[in-house]
Amino acid sequence: MQRSEFRVHTPATYGGPVTLTEAERDRIHAAAVSWRGTTAERGFSMALGRFGDPADAGCVVVxxxxxxxVSPPAAGAGPRGGEETGDVQAVLHFVPWGRDGLSLDLMRRDLRADPGLNEFLIVRALEAAPELDE
Known part of the structure; x- marks a missing residue:
């Protein structure tokens, strides 16, 4: 399953878990906050309620x-140097649960993004899940 209009980044994209840089965390967090709007979120029972805290190293971001x-390769960028980037359209944030589980903590998308994008990301996260335990 692939969509040509955007790139999906899961831990499997980089061959396993990767630590987000502070700039990446800030960019994703700012997008997620802007998509929330001004009304309180309702109808979700999520697990953590915060994003990007350094204490949450075991979390998974999709x-x-x-x-x-194409972004220029940065010195020491490792597997992400020169990767293709664009505006963040949607984000899923999972927190560790039990020995080998994940719990969905945050699910947001740009209101201008295609309907079904969050569901698409959930599928991609499930596809990547077996590689997270390596």
Whole structure:
């Protein structure tokens, strides 16, 4: 399953878990906050309620990015140097649960993004899940 309009980033994209840089965390957090709007969220019982805290190193972030623009490789960027990036369109944030489980903590998307994008990311997260235990 692939969509050409955006890139999906899961831990499997990089061959396993990768630590987000502070700039990446800030970018994703800012997008998620802007999509929330001004009314209180209702109808979800999520697990953690925060994003990007350094104490939450075991969390998993899955993102969809809009039309890609190639970013220049950064010194020491590792597997992400020169990757294609675009505006964040959707984000899922999972927290560890039990010995080998994940609990969905945050699920947001840009209101201008295609309907079904969050569901698409859930499928991609499930596809990547077996590689998280390696």
């Amino acid at each position: 993102t969809a990015h809009g039309p890609a623009q």
